[in-house]
Amino acid sequence: MEFVSVAIFLELPLSIPHFLLCTHAVSSTQKHKAQKLRPHRGRDYQRERERERACVFVVCSRIFSPPCVLPEKAETGEEKEAQAFPVDPELEANCHATVVSGWFSDKVGKGMYFNNPMWPGEAHSLKVEKVLFKEKSEYQEVVVFESATYGKVLVLDGILQLTEKDECAYQEMIAHLPLCSIESPKNVLVVGGGDGGVLREIARHSSVDSIDICEIDKMVIDVSKKFFPELAVGFDDPRVHLHVADAVEFIRNTPRGKYDAIIVDSSDPVGPAQELVERPFFESIARALRPGGVLCNMAESMWLHTHLIQDMMTACHEIFKGSVHYAWASVPTYPSGVIGFILCSTVGPPVDFKIPVNPIEKIEGALEHWRELRFYNSQMHRAAFALPSFVKREVSCL
Amino acid sequence: MEFVSVAIFLELPLSIPHFLLCTHAVSSTQKHKAQKLRPHRGRDYQRERERERACVFVVCSRIFSPPCVLPEKAETGEEKEAQAFPVDPELEANCHATVVSGWFSDKVGKGMYFNNPMWPGEAHSLKVEKVLFKEKSEYQEVVVFESATYGKVLVLDGILQLTEKDECAYQEMIAHLPLCSIESPKNVLVVGGGDGGVLREIARHSSVDSIDICEIDKMVIDVSKKFFPELAVGFDDPRVHLHVADAVEFIRNTPRGKYDAIIVDSSDPVGPAQELVERPFFESIARALRPGGVLCNMAESMWLHTHLIQDMMTACHEIFKGSVHYAWASVPTYPSGVIGFILCSTVGPPVDFKIPVNPIEKIEGALEHWRELRFYNSQMHRAAFALPSFVKREVSCL
Numbered sequence: 001m002e003f004v005s006v007a008i009f010l011e012l013p014l015s016i017p018h019f020l021l022c023t024h025a026v027s028s029t030q031k032h033k034a035q036k037l038r039p040h041r042g043r044d045y046q047r048e049r050e051r052e053r054a055c056v057f058v059v060c061s062r063i064f065s066p067p068c069v070l071p072e073k074a075e076t077g078e079e080k081e082a083q084a085f086p087v088d089p090e091l092e093a094n095c096h097a098t099v100v101s102g103w104f105s106d107k108v109g110k111g112m113y114f115n116n117p118m119w120p121g122e123a124h125s126l127k128v129e130k131v132l133f134k135e136k137s138e139y140q141e142v143v144v145f146e147s148a149t150y151g152k153v154l155v156l157d158g159i160l161q162l163t164e165k166d167e168c169a170y171q172e173m174i175a176h177l178p179l180c181s182i183e184s185p186k187n188v189l190v191v192g193g194g195d196g197g198v199l200r201e202i203a204r205h206s207s208v209d210s211i212d213i214c215e216i217d218k219m220v221i222d223v224s225k226k227f228f229p230e231l232a233v234g235f236d237d238p239r240v241h242l243h244v245a246d247a248v249e250f251i252r253n254t255p256r257g258k259y260d261a262i263i264v265d266s267s268d269p270v271g272p273a274q275e276l277v278e279r280p281f282f283e284s285i286a287r288a289l290r291p292g293g294v295l296c297n298m299a300e301s302m303w304l305h306t307h308l309i310q311d312m313m314t315a316c317h318e319i320f321k322g323s324v325h326y327a328w329a330s331v332p333t334y335p336s337g338v339i340g341f342i343l344c345s346t347v348g349p350p351v352d353f354k355i356p357v358n359p360i361e362k363i364e365g366a367l368e369h370w371r372e373l374r375f376y377n378s379q380m381h382r383a384a385f386a387l388p389s390f391v392k393r394e395v396s397c398l
Numbered sequence: 399m400e401f402v403s404v405a406i407f408l409e410l411p412l413s414i415p416h417f418l419l420c421t422h423a424v425s426s427t428q429k430h431k432a433q434k435l436r437p438h439r440g441r442d443y444q445r446e447r448e449r450e451r452a453c454v455f456v457v458c459s460r461i462f463s464p465p466c467v468l469p470e471k472a473e474t475g476e477e478k479e480a481q482a483f484p485v486d487p488e489l490e491a492n493c494h495a496t497v498v499s500g501w502f503s504d505k506v507g508k509g510m511y512f513n514n515p516m517w518p519g520e521a522h523s524l525k526v527e528k529v530l531f532k533e534k535s536e537y538q539e540v541v542v543f544e545s546a547t548y549g550k551v552l553v554l555d556g557i558l559q560l561t562e563k564d565e566c567a568y569q570e571m572i573a574h575l576p577l578c579s580i581e582s583p584k585n586v587l588v589v590g591g592g593d594g595g596v597l598r599e600i601a602r603h604s605s606v607d608s609i610d611i612c613e614i615d616k617m618v619i620d621v622s623k624k625f626f627p628e629l630a631v632g633f634d635d636p637r638v639h640l641h642v643a644d645a646v647e648f649i650r651n652t653p654r655g656k657y658d659a660i661i662v663d664s665s666d667p668v669g670p671a672q673e674l675v676e677r678p679f680f681e682s683i684a685r686a687l688r689p690g691g692v693l694c695n696m697a698e699s700m701w702l703h704t705h706l707i708q709d710m711m712t713a714c715h716e717i718f719k720g721s722v723h724y725a726w727a728s729v730p731t732y733p734s735g736v737i738g739f740i741l742c743s744t745v746g747p748p749v750d751f752k753i754p755v756n757p758i759e760k761i762e763g764a765l766e767h768w769r770e771l772r773f774y775n776s777q778m779h780r781a782a783f784a785l786p787s788f789v790k791r792e793v794s795c796l
Contacts, residue, residue: 113521120525121547123511127519149519166701169786303564303730330728330736330786332701337735338728375786383784386777388567388728389770 137219144227168374173329175201176376178296180356185260191247192266194220199234204366211240214247254288264297291348303336306394313397320344325353327384354385535617542625566772571727573599574774576694578754583658589645590664592618597632602764612641612648652686662695689746701734704792711795718742723751725782754779
């Protein structure tokens with residue numbers, strides 16, 4: 001395992017206008033959904049990786065990624081087209097050592113541990129019972145292993161994405177916080193979310209007519225269908241329309257006001273050169289929402305990134321112009337054991353996210369659809385918006 | 399680092415009547431306050447360690463401790479008196495390797511990491527900048543180190559007790575959840591809490607006339623005063639009366655109805671043989687509370703121990719007879735990133751813990767006393783009682 005030295009990046013400029021590039025870049029690596037949306041950059045992706053990487057490290061100023069997440073060499077021409085993530089053999093070897101590595105033993109015998117690379121200064125490790133899958137897709141390395149105590153685990157480019165034990169908290173909260181905050185959502189878009197877990201949750205809402213999902217990496221979907229049937233079941237809903245595509249392109253081509261809700265189950269690590277693309281991406285999201293439509297976007301850890309949350313909140317206020325709120329949930333295998341969400345509504349019928357006007361308990365069959373709700377309920381919805389005093393102090397617009 | 403094999407203990411019986419022994423035994427190892435109250439067992443402690451240990455492992459069925467927490471050999475006679483925790487040199491060496499061990503390197507150089515031994519199957523590790531203190535008290539090994547990103551860290555017998563970065567969440571919640579649930583608390587007892595952090599928080603309450611604290615290990619107090627002045631400042635309050643003593647004995651001798659609130663900032667790992675002692679300990683607490691007085695006791699992780707929470711809730715209902723509730727808070731460096739609290743009131747004026755009738759925001763000077771409140775506020779108080787659906791399902795009396 002290897003940490004990236006921070007100092008060498010600190011000379012690069014950092015300013016709030018970069019927030020939608022940099023903070024989302026950061027969140028994607030930090031918050032374990034790194035690789036899903038990143039490939040949405042498509043053909044220009046590789047060309048921008050050097051600058052992108054700089055941005056990531058400047059903004060969070062201590063983020064870490066294993067070498068497989070950030071290969072040193074970029075290919076060119078046709079080779080680039082054929083393999084979006086070219087691999088240096090030496091780095092690849094390092095990467096594999098990082099993703100699944102033995103580092104201590106128990107009395108039963110030597111244990112293999114997956115070291116979740118979170119931050120310089122800390123790490124969370126899960127014992128590996130068996131590696132079930134390890135392949136490179138066009139975009140990233142996909143690993144699935146059976147852990148000793150958290151069930152099966154999905155890892156993309158060395159970053160833990162989900163575990164069977166605690167995925168309920170993330171999937172249920174990111175889906176129901178927005179959908180229970182508006183009356184009768186009908187058209188919903190999921191950006192990323194190739195594991196299907198968010199689809200499974202949206203499907204509880206009987207008012208929903210159509211669920212679009214835009215995920216770039218088909219291997220994530222296939223792997224989820226094979227190893228995570230309790231998540232991939234979401235794809236079985238007849239209301240789901242799968243688009244294996246670049247989400248930026250997809251949203252740009254979406255008719256104005258099409259969606260009642262958009263859920264971004266991923267974040268976008270792109271560099272300063274992408275600024276104009278990125279801010280427009282969120283402007284595109286706002287445009288794709290109906291008046292009073294809602295966005296729920298994963299948004300950092302309140303224990304680790306109040307400065308990033310501040311920047312994101314400020315910009316979301318500017319872009320979405322309706323209400324903007326921050327909520328959080330406990331997810332043990334995510335950095336610092338929590339994950340945050342930014343909830344925004346566009347101008348139109350006012351949305352008070354803190355009160356679930358469309359309570360899940362009153363939606364027929366919602367509590368039991370496919371499987372029982374494990375984490376979310378209306379009490380948890382309201383409680384998610386209660387913030388520690390230090391967060392309220394450090395994030396001025398809360 | 400070494401895991402304890404679970405299988406060999408599974409033949410031992412487990413039943414709800416053991417709850418106050420076993421669950422508290424477990425919680426003390428799990429929830430990082432292990433060593434503070436354990437010595438309260440006094441002279442009989444060593445004699446019971448073998449059975450105690452068995453109980454610990456039976457109940458949680460996968461708990462782990464480094465060898466220094468559970469030495470293999472018990473001394474006898476005078477030797478036992480002189481050294482409550484005798485040490486096998488080989489195990490001691492293992493222990494030191496466990497408490498602070500290098501296990502991976504960053505680009506700056508080889509990093510020393512403290513591996514927080516939580517559970518077989520997972521671990522959380524903090525990078526060590528410098529070990530500041532390492533000594534054996536009469537009861538336990540006390541280590542203080544400067545971490546890379548969580549400030550100074552206190553470790554007792556290999557178990558992380560607190561970090562400067564996130565101690566605010568634990569100390570503020572365990573103090574203000576009970577004290578803000580009753581009008582004008584005057585007499586308060588802290589069991590354990592030798593670092594002083596809970597005292598610091600109680601001192602915000604201007605209604606309080608007297609704060610007794612019963613902590614067995616003077617070294618913890620001295621170390622806190624030297625390395626954690628922001629916690630030990632609690633001892634400076636003139637209302638504080640320090641008793642370096644066995645808490646069971648102390649509470650047994652407390653006049654009936656003396657306290658408005660008792661805060662147990664520790665848990666008690668004792669074995670089946672201690673049952674009669676232990677259940678009476680909590681009965682003593684109930685007796686030491688005035689009618690309508692309140693107890694706040696640390697109570698496991700909702701992600702890891704719903705069966706233990708169930709047992710504790712059931713027994714607390716039997717013993718305290720007033721209201722009994724479960725609350726939780728986010729603490730990144732505790733197992734699964736959360737810590738729970740059981741709040742109980744004795745028969746008398748009813749207490750609705752979910753609503754802070756004595757809101758901290760209305761107590762003059764409370765928000766700024768010694769330092770600003772960092773985590774707790776009235777919104778967080780109410781939110782702490784919102785429980786995930788799986789917890790409500792698995793713990794029937796919630």
